[in-house]
Amino acid sequence: MDADAGILVHGKIPPLLHFYLAAYSKLLGNVREGASAGKIVSELIQSPGMRECLQWFTRERHWINEQHLQLCRVPAPTFFEQKRAEWMLAQFESLHYNAKIDRAGNVVARVSDKREGPLLALTAHLDTVLAARNSEEIHYSPDGRLHGPGVSDNGAGLAALLAIARALRNFPELEDACAPLVFVANVGEEGEGNLSGMRYLCRQSPLGSKIGAFLVLDGPTTDQITWQALASRRFDVTFTGQGGHSWSDYGIGNPVHALSRAITLFTETRINGTGTARSSYNFGLVEGGQSINSIPTHARTKVDIRSESGVKLDEIAGMLTSAVERALEVENGRATGGRLSAKIKEIGSRPGGRLAEDAPILGWVRAVDSQLGIRSHLDCASTDANIPLSMGLPAISIGAGGQGGGAHTPQEWFHPDGRELGLKRILLTLCLLSKDIEAANGA
Numbered sequence: 448m449d450a451d452a453g454i455l456v457h458g459k460i461p462p463l464l465h466f467y468l469a470a471y472s473k474l475l476g477n478v479r480e481g482a483s484a485g486k487i488v489s490e491l492i493q494s495p496g497m498r499e500c501l502q503w504f505t506r507e508r509h510w511i512n513e514q515h516l517q518l519c520r521v522p523a524p525t526f527f528e529q530k531r532a533e534w535m536l537a538q539f540e541s542l543h544y545n546a547k548i549d550r551a552g553n554v555v556a557r558v559s560d561k562r563e564g565p566l567l568a569l570t571a572h573l574d575t576v577l578a579a580r581n582s583e584e585i586h587y588s589p590d591g592r593l594h595g596p597g598v599s600d601n602g603a604g605l606a607a608l609l610a611i612a613r614a615l616r617n618f619p620e621l622e623d624a625c626a627p628l629v630f631v632a633n634v635g636e637e638g639e640g641n642l643s644g645m646r647y648l649c650r651q652s653p654l655g656s657k658i659g660a661f662l663v664l665d666g667p668t669t670d671q672i673t674w675q676a677l678a679s680r681r682f683d684v685t686f687t688g689q690g691g692h693s694w695s696d697y698g699i700g701n702p703v704h705a706l707s708r709a710i711t712l713f714t715e716t717r718i719n720g721t722g723t724a725r726s727s728y729n730f731g732l733v734e735g736g737q738s739i740n741s742i743p744t745h746a747r748t749k750v751d752i753r754s755e756s757g758v759k760l761d762e763i764a765g766m767l768t769s770a771v772e773r774a775l776e777v778e779n780g781r782a783t784g785g786r787l788s789a790k791i792k793e794i795g796s797r798p799g800g801r802l803a804e805d806a807p808i809l810g811w812v813r814a815v816d817s818q819l820g821i822r823s824h825l826d827c828a829s830t831d832a833n834i835p836l837s838m839g840l841p842a843i844s845i846g847a848g849g850q851g852g853g854a855h856t857p858q859e860w861f862h863p864d865g866r867e868l869g870l871k872r873i874l875l876t877l878c879l880l881s882k883d884i885e886a887a888n889g890a
């Protein structure tokens with residue numbers, strides 16, 4: 448149903464909505480009077496429409512848990528998210544949203560199609576690092592825990608999108624208050640996805656250019672607010688040679704030996720020195736060789752480098768190049784024949800960025816947290832928020848509620864205890880941000 452249309456057709460505002468709008472204009476008045484964010488949040492929590500909706504999250508927890516189970520049973524490893532995207536699309540459609548899948552494969556559902564913008568995006572990534580081998584691998588145990596790959600990261604975020612989407616359909620006054628909202632279930636966050644879904648949304652999609660702020664949901668934990676985007680670069684390093692017999696060709700260039708030396712040379716250098724910016728690297732995959740008695744024709748590694756400083760990140764990438772060049776030189780210098788070659792290919796780059804300390808999106812989340820008794824701290828991480836933050840757009844990434852662990856492993860789990868608190872936090876933040884966006888739009 449469409450609340451706006453209802454108002455126009457009947458010529459009068461439904462009583463509950465009227466009450467809510469009254470509460471809302473009071474809130475706006477408070478903002479003008481310079482009332483504290485805490486007071487505004489506490490009045491919003493007490494407003495009747497909001498109170499009922501917050502109770503609804505508790506009443507509907509079985510429905511939310513069931514959606515969570517079902518969505519996680521549709522496999523969605525990075526680059527193969529289509530089936531889960533179609534499943535999410537069907538859920539938004541069953542809630543009467545006008546939803547679609549965009550050219551990147553993201554599911555997009557708007558609360559109101561009539562709005563030109565600016566819009567507010569609530570996003571959660573569809574993809575998982577690991578895929579379940581069969582649907583039974585995703586299951587609830589008797590203690591209420593959900594088990595299996597991707598149940599927390601990002602089953603929690605996707606379940607929250609659906610919970611909020613259904614809640615808004617049940618409470619038209621809240622739906623009206625969140626009219627600028629657009630739900631996005633995006634592809635390409637994990638592994639080598641290189642944030643492709645968010646990149647498309649922010650940089651290419653016609654809808655994306657209308658989005659003025661992003662609230663990214665990733666995993667369950669509510670104790671972190673990611674406001675700084677950790678920059679990262681990823682490389683594929685390959686040493687190649689002619690290969691041969693382990694005895695009769697002994698002495699020719701050996702790609703595994705060269706690669707091992709490159710990794711050793713690189714890892715012997717300390718990357719976290721006296722500066723304040725923290726950095727990291729990880730050789731996450733090593734492969735090569737054919738058999739124990741063959742000199743390999745190739746050896747390869749994939750390495751992920753991250754840093755809070757863009758300059759440092761490039762410096763570490765330079766160290767990698769030097770280590771590879773030096774290792775190649777040494778191996779070829781020792782070889783009696785069969786020289787090696789080396790190639791470094793950049794396979795991913797996530798831009799960094801940071802939210803302004805006085806950004807309203809941050810102020811509202813912190814005000815909501817203090818009213819709900821959530822003890823959160825500011826954090827720097829690599830998430831979908833990297834893209835909007837790198838473009839100077841306001842974005843934060845938070846957890847969707849509940850508890851979880853074992854992300855990116857087959858032992859991943861999620862427990863819905865405390866999920867309602869996470870959903871409350873999201874809904875309150877959305878209402879406050881929508882109000883900001885409306886006010887900016889009207890100004």
Ligand SMILES: [Zn+2]
Nearest residue numbers: 600601665666
């Ligand atoms: Zn994630």
